[in-house]
Amino acid sequence: MKFNRNVYHSLMMISQFGINMLVPIFLCSFIGIEIDKRCGTSFWVVVLFFIGAAAGFRNVFRFARKIYERPAETRKHRKVEQKEVQHGKRQEDKN
Secondary structure, rough: OOOOOHHHHHHHHHHHHHHHHHHHHHHHHHHHHHHHHHHOOHHHHHHHHHHHHHHHHHHHHHHHHHHHHHHOOOOOHHHHHHHHHHHHHHHHHOO
């Protein structure tokens, strides 16, 4: 079976989107639960949940913007580059 780098790269990016979204939500929610337990209130968990959601959306937005700043690498473009590299090696071998 041939190693397909694009599939693993896509899975990695999908995982990072999920982690970037969920970690701030969970952390802020748990902090809100602890504050509510200690202070005897019941609104901090909701407030911090939405703060965590906003932070998660910000993380995902920044990550997506970073991805789209780079030019897309297509199969055709890579094949052309591979041929150029192979062609260049052949000429170096001749010299």
